[in-house]
Amino acid sequence: MNKRLNTICLGGMLALIYLPALPAQADEWNKKSEFQFSVPVEIPGRVLVPGKYFFQVADVDTSRNIVQVFSEDSNGNGSLVTTVIARSDYMAKAPDKPTLTFEERPSGTPEAVHSWFYPGESIGWEFVYPNHEISRGANTKAVR
Numbered sequence: 272m273n274k275r276l277n278t279i280c281l282g283g284m285l286a287l288i289y290l291p292a293l294p295a296q297a298d299e300w301n302k303k304s305e306f307q308f309s310v311p312v313e314i315p316g317r318v319l320v321p322g323k324y325f326f327q328v329a330d331v332d333t334s335r336n337i338v339q340v341f342s343e344d345s346n347g348n349g350s351l352v353t354t355v356i357a358r359s360d361y362m363a364k365a366p367d368k369p370t371l372t373f374e375e376r377p378s379g380t381p382e383a384v385h386s387w388f389y390p391g392e393s394i395g396w397e398f399v400y401p402n403h404e405i406s407r408g409a410n411t412k413a414v415r
Contacts, residue, residue: 302389303327304369311381312373314340315355315400318381325349326369326387328396338387338396360386360397367391374400 304326312319322342329337338357341349362370366388374383388395 301327301330304387304389306369306371313376313381313383314353315398317353319352324352329354336396338398356399357387357396358399360388360395362386362388362393362395365391365393370395 305323306326307323308319308321310321317340319340319342325341325343327339327341328335329339336357336359338355340352340355342352343349362372368390370388370390372385372388374385376383383400384398386395386397
């Protein structure tokens with residue numbers, strides 16, 4: 272009986288030692304990436320005012336092409352700004368940090384996010400803009 276109890280205790284201790292060594296997988300699954308903007312930036316349907324934002328893939332079983340954008344307030348609390356439909360985009364060299372590419376827009380309008388890439392991956396998410404948004408420039412709602 273005493274030998275069995277010692278074996279169980281030893282197994283439990285080894286499990287407790289091993290578990291904290293496992294890396295967190297949350298960011299790998301949802302690809303959560305932080306961006307800080309110092310000027311207004313456009314995403315489909317919205318203009319993001321300067322501030323800190325998080326982009327992540329929505330936790331949806333049917334599609335990995337839905338991107339959620341969250342803003343962070345001064346207390347560090349996040350709130351959902353919008354959910355965007357995206358499609359796959361390709362970059363020849365995988366970036367080593369979260370990367371955004373931008374589209375050209377008319378003078379006097381915010382830059383528009385074209386695509387987002389997660390570190391180490393050459394396949395990213397291209398944001399899909401309605402044709403009327405592209406032709407008019409930034410005729411979208413500002414958030415914050």
